[in-house]
Amino acid sequence: MYTLYSMQKSGNSYKVRLALAQLGIPYNCVEVDILQGQSRTPEFLAKNPNGQVPLLEVAPGRHLAESNAILWYVAGGTALAPEDRIERAEALQWMFFEQHSLEPNIGSAYFWLSLVKGGRDLQSHALEDWMENGYHALRVMESHLTKHDYFVDGRLTIADIALYAYTHVADQCDFDLRGFPAVRAWLDRIAADPGYVPMDWQPQMAAE
């Protein structure tokens, strides 16, 4: 069984938990509180030298990092992962967009404004860039979603799961989504999927 090192309030970790829930795959979930430095201990750095969650133990002692790479690993061969040549490339395009244009802006704003006490003051020099670049990313998504229900191939894939994680908390960190009706309809569409679980959902084995 997989062991997933995850932080409950981390959007990047939530992506993997959401995909595993959609796929009905059981796993052991180990909470790593990065706010308490638990991703920077020697023990954790031996597993992931980059010191980040999520991290998936795919075999004893073998660990895979980077949320979107983990999505491809766990969803490969299922309906969530497009394997047709152009559709795979388009899913990857949106997932690299997510890590390059969305997560560093909306994800950073969410982390510092919603999770870290006093974060707004600590990061005041960066906030303007995050807001400007985050709104740019939302406009790119709105433009696509005005013409499509999902990001790739007209159906829910790991590209949607990757983009959903931080977009669905954007309104918790100063972003106003009222001007993005197609994005909001897409958020509702994903939350209405039968396999959906919210960010604060915990797998049963974690409570046992």
Added chain:
Amino acid sequence: MYTLYSMQKSGNSYKVRLALAQLGIPYNCVEVDILQGQSRTPEFLAKNPNGQVPLLEVAPGRHLAESNAILWYVAGGTALAPEDRIERAEALQWMFFEQHSLEPNIGSAYFWLSLVKGGRDLQSHALEDWMENGYHALRVMESHLTKHDYFVDGRLTIADIALYAYTHVADQCDFDLRGFPAVRAWLDRIAADPGYVPMDWQPQMAAE
């Protein structure tokens, strides 16, 4: 034949040119000077709403963005793209690391310090973060390359090509690689590959 929208001095664009050269795939190369605003024209934004190069026209009117997604598209099915389940995930892990931990720091420093006149003054508020985070990324790479010749499966793959692009210009933007002997040996290893072309190499058809 592919049409690639590329900027000669862009590391992200160079990745695709290097992979296409390695694979011996001919293409039309259209130079887009982002410093002159050529990626923000209405014509270009109709092709890529995110306003970035590289961009690959994969079929008439169908465009693929994000350098690392383009690498998977052009190299899929060749020896450069690992398709085994865990090796594919590990290649993706390093490529997401590249876009999230390396390119935003070393790539931004390269862009503003090497390409934009007066960029050092314009970005003085961000430079310290780029240097700190860029060195962190280099340490993660050094740690891996101390034990491995390449990033995945002991051979040259698109993960190396992705990471090479900005690492090989790090010394042009204040980074000192003397403390990273394994990274330097890996840079030399890639440049010694028979299919290698340097960043300023131009495909013949562009000169015709």
